[in-house]
Amino acid sequence: MSIFLKYREWVLAAIIALMVIGISFYAPAFGTLDNATGVLNDTAFLFMMALAQMIVILTRGIDLSVAANLALTGMMTGLFNEVFPDLPAIVYILVALSIGGGLGLINGSLIAFLRIPPIVVTLGTLAIFRGMIVVIGGGSQVNTSDMSATFLGFPKLSLLGLSSVFWIALAVALFAWFFLSMTRSGRGLYAVGGNPIAARYCGISMPFQQLLAYGISGAVAGMSGYLWVARYGVAYVEIASGYELTVIAACVIGGVSIGGGVGTVAGTLLGALFVGVIVNALPVMQVSPFWQMLISGAVILAAVIINARAEGRALKLILPEARRAAAQAKR
Amino acid sequence: MVAVNPAPPVLSLSHVSKSFPGVRALHDVSFTLYPGQVTALIGENGAGKSTLVKILTGIYTPDEGQIEVAGSVRHFSSPRDSWGAGIAAIHQETVMFDDLSVAENIFMGHMPGGRLIDWRQTRAKARELLASIEADFDADAPLKTLSVAQKHMVEITRALSHAANVIIMDEPTASLSRHEIDELFRIVAQLKAEGRAIIFISHKFDEIFRLSDRFVCLRDGEKVGEGLTKDVTEPDLVRMMVGRPIDQVFPKRDIPLGQTVLEIEGLSNATEFADVSLSLRKGEILGLYGLVGAGRSEAMQAVFGMSEPTKGRVTMGGQELHIREPIDAIEAGISYVPEDRQEQGAFLPLGIRHNITMASLAGHVRNFLLSRGSEQSAARSLGGRLSVKAAHWEQSLGELSGGNQQKVVIAKWLATKPKVIILDEPTKGIDVGSKAAVHDFIGELAEDGLAVILISSELPEIMGLSDNVIVMHEGRIAARFERGKGSGALAWSAEAIVAAATGAPVAEHAA
Numbered sequence: 001m002s003i004f005l006k007y008r009e010w011v012l013a014a015i016i017a018l019m020v021i022g023i024s025f026y027a028p029a030f031g032t033l034d035n036a037t038g039v040l041n042d043t044a045f046l047f048m049m050a051l052a053q054m055i056v057i058l059t060r061g062i063d064l065s066v067a068a069n070l071a072l073t074g075m076m077t078g079l080f081n082e083v084f085p086d087l088p089a090i091v092y093i094l095v096a097l098s099i100g101g102g103l104g105l106i107n108g109s110l111i112a113f114l115r116i117p118p119i120v121v122t123l124g125t126l127a128i129f130r131g132m133i134v135v136i137g138g139g140s141q142v143n144t145s146d147m148s149a150t151f152l153g154f155p156k157l158s159l160l161g162l163s164s165v166f167w168i169a170l171a172v173a174l175f176a177w178f179f180l181s182m183t184r185s186g187r188g189l190y191a192v193g194g195n196p197i198a199a200r201y202c203g204i205s206m207p208f209q210q211l212l213a214y215g216i217s218g219a220v221a222g223m224s225g226y227l228w229v230a231r232y233g234v235a236y237v238e239i240a241s242g243y244e245l246t247v248i249a250a251c252v253i254g255g256v257s258i259g260g261g262v263g264t265v266a267g268t269l270l271g272a273l274f275v276g277v278i279v280n281a282l283p284v285m286q287v288s289p290f291w292q293m294l295i296s297g298a299v300i301l302a303a304v305i306i307n308a309r310a311e312g313r314a315l316k317l318i319l320p321e322a323r324r325a326a327a328q329a330k331r
Numbered sequence: 332m333v334a335v336n337p338a339p340p341v342l343s344l345s346h347v348s349k350s351f352p353g354v355r356a357l358h359d360v361s362f363t364l365y366p367g368q369v370t371a372l373i374g375e376n377g378a379g380k381s382t383l384v385k386i387l388t389g390i391y392t393p394d395e396g397q398i399e400v401a402g403s404v405r406h407f408s409s410p411r412d413s414w415g416a417g418i419a420a421i422h423q424e425t426v427m428f429d430d431l432s433v434a435e436n437i438f439m440g441h442m443p444g445g446r447l448i449d450w451r452q453t454r455a456k457a458r459e460l461l462a463s464i465e466a467d468f469d470a471d472a473p474l475k476t477l478s479v480a481q482k483h484m485v486e487i488t489r490a491l492s493h494a495a496n497v498i499i500m501d502e503p504t505a506s507l508s509r510h511e512i513d514e515l516f517r518i519v520a521q522l523k524a525e526g527r528a529i530i531f532i533s534h535k536f537d538e539i540f541r542l543s544d545r546f547v548c549l550r551d552g553e554k555v556g557e558g559l560t561k562d563v564t565e566p567d568l569v570r571m572m573v574g575r576p577i578d579q580v581f582p583k584r585d586i587p588l589g590q591t592v593l594e595i596e597g598l599s600n601a602t603e604f605a606d607v608s609l610s611l612r613k614g615e616i617l618g619l620y621g622l623v624g625a626g627r628s629e630a631m632q633a634v635f636g637m638s639e640p641t642k643g644r645v646t647m648g649g650q651e652l653h654i655r656e657p658i659d660a661i662e663a664g665i666s667y668v669p670e671d672r673q674e675q676g677a678f679l680p681l682g683i684r685h686n687i688t689m690a691s692l693a694g695h696v697r698n699f700l701l702s703r704g705s706e707q708s709a710a711r712s713l714g715g716r717l718s719v720k721a722a723h724w725e726q727s728l729g730e731l732s733g734g735n736q737q738k739v740v741i742a743k744w745l746a747t748k749p750k751v752i753i754l755d756e757p758t759k760g761i762d763v764g765s766k767a768a769v770h771d772f773i774g775e776l777a778e779d780g781l782a783v784i785l786i787s788s789e790l791p792e793i794m795g796l797s798d799n800v801i802v803m804h805e806g807r808i809a810a811r812f813e814r815g816k817g818s819g820a821l822a823w824s825a826e827a828i829v830a831a832a833t834g835a836p837v838a839e840h841a842a
Contacts, residue, residue, distance in 0.1 A: 182700045183700065187689070190678070194678035195678050202661075203662075261678065
């Protein structure tokens with residue numbers, strides 16, 4: 001949880017840098033500043049969604065419903081906008097945060113109080129959320145023409161060439177770092193995932209931590225839902241379909257342990273950036289769309305395998321000279 | 332010596348020894364099993380009984396000595412070898428597959444048929460074996476629909492399916508009703524009549540006398556007695572099991588006891604313990620003794636808020652506590668160091684500092700935020716006090732040696748600045764040298780004015796450290812002992828304490 005990157009995160013950062021350099025040789029357009037900001041803007045959703053997912057995975061959970069939540073909240077916020085057009089964008093953000101957070105708390109309650117495994121609950125709510133989009137939208141989509149100027153305008157704002165979505169993702173990252181390292185509840189997430197029984201003995205409440213994690217996950221997904229719908233100018237049942245898997249892949253590449261209790265903000269951001277670079281590079285390299293999915297899947301799997309190997313049991317430091325060496329390295 | 336036996340032995344152990352780093356689990360143990368006899372294996376917790384069973388079942392290989400089965404020397408390097416030699420064990424907690432059928436459980440690992448399972452034969456053979464012990468359930472029944480006693484019968488059938496000549500029963504009656512025990516004994520008698528040899532492990536003397544022909548007694552990993560059961564009495568066996576001057580082992584610190592800190596009255600829950608009352612004074616070490624499974628940990632966990640008692644009052648400093656969750660107990664000044672410190676106490680992925688402060692985070696909050704500086708100074712001072720050996724205080728716990736992990740877990744509980752600390756089997760699984768250090772440390776805690784509840788199954792530890800001892804048996808307090816006082820069944824003696832723990836009737840006078 002230190003600001004400074006851990007060894008493994010440096011390795012991931014180096015791999016990303018090498019990848020960018022390599023791709024730029026092949027396709028010089030990729031190495032430009034313009035393209036770099038483009039990649040960051042494009043990956044902004046993944047940054048914040050991966051951070052929210054990390055918070056859930058820290059508790060030994062998983063949230064498969066995030067993309068469905070994004071789509072449903074996006075649709076609901078879009079419909080809200082039809083009824084209340086021309087409110088300031090912040091209102092739409094708050095509405096999306098609340099709807100998404102509410103949906104997340106439904107997941108959290110089922111998991112925390114009924115003790116249903118997270119994968120089962122969120123698989124179920126994934127389907128329900130997607131289904132509800134059809135029900136509330138009456139089977140039709142919300143189009144650009146249905147959206148007000150303030151609603152559409154916000155995601156198109158930019159500062160220093162970076163979109164407002166990116167700046168929001170950055171704010172989410174700062175919040176996540178601050179929350180995880182400086183607050184009791186943040187520490188509690190690591191505790192319940194690291195060892196649930198020990199956490200209970202320490203007086204840390206598993207149900208509370210779970211509600212918190214799924215609530216945050218839902219809120220971030222909901223906010224992303226508004227931004228997504230407004231940015232692409234359309235809300236319908238299929239948006240961000242399957243996106244939850246990209247989000248989880250970014251976490252795993254970033255060193256978040258599916259076993260819980262392990263994960264950092266910096267690592268997760270790098271994991272998301274890795275995926276973002278791959279996804280953006282393939283079209284630039286003129287790889288056929290048919291091959292793009294296969295290649296990005298294979299590269300993600302390779303990254304996970306490398307990371308999983310790095311995760312093998314760390315040797316204990318029992319020899320006095322080994323302890324001294326480690327202490328030296330720390331300094 | 333053992334009476335001359337006409338039949339050749341089925342199994343004999345000669346000079347078997349087994350050590351683990353720092354612990355001598357078994358030393359030079361020899362004994363012989365004859366067909367058609369029940370041999371009771373007795374000894375205190377930690378005397379080496381389970382190590383012996385694990386050697387016989389091929390889980391451990393002995394360092395020295397040999398095992399002979401039907402006259403030829405055998406080497407067991409896996410449980411499969413041991414089955415092959417006709418040895419089968421029935422465990423305390425049955426380890427089976429709840430969702431599979433009885434027949435599948437019986438033949439798991441050696442299903443009839445070649446590459447494909449011959450289901451017809453599996454069922455037929457299972458039925459035949461079940462009928463041979465007059466079991467009252469079907470081979471097709473899912474295991475989870477069976478009672479504990481019926482599951483034992485499945486295990487026995489499983490042993491018979493291996494054509495086992497030696498059957499080891501490790502406290503098979505622990506969770507059975509009186510009627511079920513009778514049923515089990517009927518089967519044991521039948522197995523005996525068929526000429527099988529049985530090793531029977533039990534803490535209950537009435538069962539030992541009712542069932543066994545011979546006994547072998549272990550203490551501290553050595554055989555300290557064997558013979559025919561009919562030649563001995565219960566006090567003889569207790570003396571053999573305990574058999575050492577205990578008071579000399581641990582010099583007891585002389586600490587004046589202060590005012591009463593904690594009082595528990597009539598604590599009960601539905602199935603685990605009833606009417607547990609005790610009071611604890613500043614500087615006191617209260618030993619809570621009993622057999623494994625006597626309900627000691629369960630009762631103390633209820634005090635700590637890990638489960639909710641149905642009845643009873645807990646007061647601290649004259650104020651009644653309403654403890655629903657561990658956080659309430661921690662805030663009231665109670666700490667609980669759980670038995671399995673690694674499993675239940677250590678956050679392996681997290682650093683030492685995070686581990687040490689995890690139960691006392693509230694104390695490190697400045698302006699609503701955790702203060703890194705305050706946490707660091709707590710880690711430094713407690714880590715230093717317990718001489719945790721680490722490279723630095725942010726090092727993750729998974730990188731420390733087991734002993735150092737344990738110290739960190741204890742540091743975590745001292746960090747909550749408790750008034751009462753409950754230690755659950757604090758020396759379980761640690762070597763002799765570290766044990767002494769832990770004992771010293773417990774004395775220190777009491778000297779610092781903490782009130783200590785020491786749950787331990789090791790009598791020397793209990794008698795060496797405690798000012799008072801409460802013995803629990805089957806969820807209830809069986810007797811109370813005061814250091815150096817009392818007489819008769821309530822005298823401060825190893826024999827009296829063990830007798831109370833095994834459920835011998837104690838006249839409730841002059842407590």
